[in-house]
Amino acid sequence: MCLQQKPAFMKKWITMVSLAMFTGLLSCNNDAKLNGIITIESEFETTVEDWQSGFSGYSSSTPDSTLQLTLDRARLPGILDSTRYGIKAESYNRGDVMFMFLKKRVSGLRPATTYLVTFDMTIGTQYADNVTGASSGNDTYIKAGASVNEPTIKPEGGKYTISINKGNLSGGSSEMAVMGNITNGTNNNQYRLVTRSNRDQPITVTADANGELWLCIGTDSGFKGLTTLFYDRIKAELTLQN
Numbered sequence: 001m002c003l004q005q006k007p008a009f010m011k012k013w014i015t016m017v018s019l020a021m022f023t024g025l026l027s028c029n030n031d032a033k034l035n036g037i038i039t040i041e042s043e044f045e046t047t048v049e050d051w052q053s054g055f056s057g058y059s060s061s062t063p064d065s066t067l068q069l070t071l072d073r074a075r076l077p078g079i080l081d082s083t084r085y086g087i088k089a090e091s092y093n094r095g096d097v098m099f100m101f102l103k104k105r106v107s108g109l110r111p112a113t114t115y116l117v118t119f120d121m122t123i124g125t126q127y128a129d130n131v132t133g134a135s136s137g138n139d140t141y142i143k144a145g146a147s148v149n150e151p152t153i154k155p156e157g158g159k160y161t162i163s164i165n166k167g168n169l170s171g172g173s174s175e176m177a178v179m180g181n182i183t184n185g186t187n188n189n190q191y192r193l194v195t196r197s198n199r200d201q202p203i204t205v206t207a208d209a210n211g212e213l214w215l216c217i218g219t220d221s222g223f224k225g226l227t228t229l230f231y232d233r234i235k236a237e238l239t240l241q242n
Helices: 030-035
Strands: 037-042 052-056 070-075 085-092 098-106 114-125 140-147 153-156 159-162 176-181 192-197 203-206 213-221 226-240
Touching: 037 098, 052 070, 052 153, 052 159, 085 098, 098 226, 114 140, 114 176, 114 213, 140 203, 140 226, 176 192, 213 226
Parallel strands: none
Antiparallel strands: 037 226, 052 098, 070 085, 085 226, 098 213, 114 192, 114 203, 114 226, 140 176, 140 213, 153 159
């Protein structure tokens, strides 16, 4: 079982549109800054690439041992390709909402400068489409965004809350866009790779005075039960706002 908030994971590599440079955190060179687009792509084949994990929304009195909390690197299910790796995200929602999230700090940006942030993700999900009733797929929404503030959690009002505005369930916010739910596009409950994107609703964020900001992705679930999925690929683009 994963801890409620993990320390920083190890890094793998980050691809940039013009030229990549990574020294613990993302560092942008002058070519990338002039180009105006920074691409960060994670595929998790050797490490978790500095993504950190967390959970929020559940009661602070609920024992972690009953929640089956997992956000860590694992092999993909065999039906997808068990020779490949992704981030396994799993939790048992025993309350109102469970938010499973990954976060990553980005540095080397232009200080106090505004960027448009878009995500393209591939996830492995086993939940069939269900338009006639509730299911973990229909009631679990995938979100992605960016904030100048680090997403952290704390006990508040009897539950764990997150410091950024993630919106509630199917609702987004200025810091996180909703990219649909986690259904697999079929009538069968078996794992398939599906893609999600927020290119039609990019997040606007301004880097801090040190040229840093935080990326965040996660699932917001109202389903009362166990939810399991795999992040196979996460790609984020930061574009200077004109």
